[in-house]
Amino acid sequence: MTTEGDFALAPVRDFLARLPPFQDLPGEDLEQAVTALLVSYHRRGERFEAASDEQGLRILRSGAVDIRDGDHELLDRLGEGESFDLDAGPDGATATVIEDCLLYLLPVGDWRELRNRHRDFDRFFSRQRDRRLRRAARYQPAANSLLRKLHTVMSTDLVTVAAQDPVQVVAQRMAARRVSSALVCTDQRLLGIVTDRDLRTRVVARGQPSTTPVTQIMSPAPLTIGPTASLFDATLMMTRHGLHHLPVVDDERLLGIVTTSDLMLAREDDPVYLVQHISRQPDVASIRARVMAVPALMASWIEAGMRAPQVGHILTAISDAVTRRLIALAEAELGPAPAPWCWLAFGSQARGEQLPGADQDNGIVIDDSLAAGDEVWFQALASRVSDGLDSCGYPYCKGAVMATTDQWRQPLAVWRDTVRRWCATPTRMR
Structure with missing residues (x-):
């Protein structure tokens, strides 16, 4: 040294x-x-x-x-x-x-x-x-199939094409192999993905010539996932982003692909089923009814072999889904935000270690372009979301670390000053 x-x-x-x-x-x-x-x-x-x-x-x-x-x-x-x-x-x-x-x-x-x-x-x-x-x-492998690693279930029999290939050649290869996607690669590095839907909407529907280079109709730089992620991780990502095909990549090297057919849900006690349905509920009462089933479902997950970190990850995904849906419902009621903003999660939710009965810890960052008087919109948003979380079993923070408190609902410039102050003068509370 x-x-x-x-x-x-x-x-x-x-x-x-x-x-x-x-x-x-x-x-x-x-x-x-x-x-x-x-x-x-x-x-x-x-x-x-x-x-x-x-x-x-x-x-x-x-x-x-x-x-x-x-x-x-x-x-x-x-x-x-x-x-x-x-x-x-x-x-x-x-x-x-x-x-x-x-x-x-x-x-x-x-x-x-x-x-x-x-x-x-x-x-x-x-x-x-x-x-x-x-x-x-x-360690024993978990019985729940959603905890299986992707490298054990992904398809490795891939249709790969070059960037200069015309769309007709790509379609012919997909048809010959009876697959719904092709991966555009250079030296095993993924450039983009083409699906049946792309061929329908971007080639046939637009009358594009069959000689069109595939790079003009592919989805470039698609979202990817690693081979050691679980089926649960893949399903959450595909659900949140509306994907039907998810390439599996390790250190930028293409290994395989996971499709929705790999992720068919067999039982309603699968955690992803719950997350999906929370995102579709029309009101707080409906969300609460879904969340109230979590304790019984958690018992079945543990009996199926889930370990504590995996349970915490799932419970966090559920609380994330509840928060997102409450935000969407509040925005539908309040109208468009007057300035760009971001919801913050703190504590166990931020760490991905949520447990039953955990309280809510949250905040809001607002763009510095916020005009005078527009703060009222964010106050209303914070109240609706925090009240909804409390109703769904995530009690108010006893220390008031919530977006409803002015200290935790600030423009970006104020947040930056706050974090600098925390770093310069730490206390036992932070």
């Missing part, structure tokens, strides 16, 4: 001295660990693998990392002050940066020396390793 004397090391030493088990090391051994540390910064999405990355103990100074086993199942989620060593197993484990990270790396030689010299220090990391191995051993 490059430093400028002992002064530069002092914050690192103070940080390490607060962490178990480093806090129990003698002063000289703590000093040895501090001077051996290597510092690195990593962006969201970067991944560490035991076979290809430098060995040693990585300590999170800031940010967050997910530890997953060889089947991509989550074993641990680490934050500031926590550490990991992929070489300690389980086999195939990887670490993925989910929030930009500043990491301290204690090289493997220095780390092993400290473990050999201090029994309690060694026990701490042995217990950490055993805990993750037990989690990996306990």
Whole structure:
């Protein structure tokens, strides 16, 4: 680690001295660990693998990392002050940066020396390793089919065409293979997608010649999803965006495609069925009637094998759907917004970790073009949405962290000043 004397090391030493088990090391051994540390910064999405990355103990100074086993199942989620060593197993484990990270790396030689010299220090990391191995051993695939990974169900028998191909050739290939879409690619990189509907509405209906290049009628840069996402994730995305075809891509490389036929709903207790129907309800009472079924449905999901993080993800998707529908109903009643705006979700909903009985935490960001007197529209919107959430089982926040409170309903410029103030003068409340 490059430093400028002992002064530069002092914050690192103070940080390490607060962490178990480093806090129990003698002063000289703590000093040895501090001077051996290597510092690195990593962006969201970067991944560490035991076979290809430098060995040693990585300590999170800031940010967050997910530890997953060889089947991509989550074993641990680490934050500031926590550490990991992929070489300690389980086999195939990887670490993925989910929030930009500043990491301290204690090289493997220095780390092993400290473990050999201090029994309690060694026990701490042995217990950490055993805990993750037990989690990996306990995992059993969920019975609910919507939790299956996309790479197990996606179609890989794709019709791919080149950018210069005429639409007639594309249509002929689709007809010969009896498929409803073709993917426009260059070197396995997805440029666009063409569907039966595109051929009908953009070629036949407009009288376009059969020699028209496919790039002129394709949908460019389509939405995509990763292979380790679940059927549930895919169905939510397709429902929200009105899609019938969803390409599966990994690191910009086309792997397969998921269609609506892959996502047919067999039972009304599927969570996506609930989300879809919430989005179609005509009033608050109808939404409430749908949401009241959630506790019983949640019991069936757990019995079917869902794990706690997956249940939290589903409950968050439901609360998102309720919020969106309440906003749509309020806008239909109030008319167009007088300025661009955005609804904010805070707390467990923002983290995707909603639980039954969670209260509402929300706010509104309004464009700085807001004219005098137009604030009334946003006050009315906030009241209707927050009242609706309360009626649907998401009680008012006891701390008044809601869009109905002036502090949490502000123009963008005010929000920026507020966040700067939070960062400059943090308190126990934030």
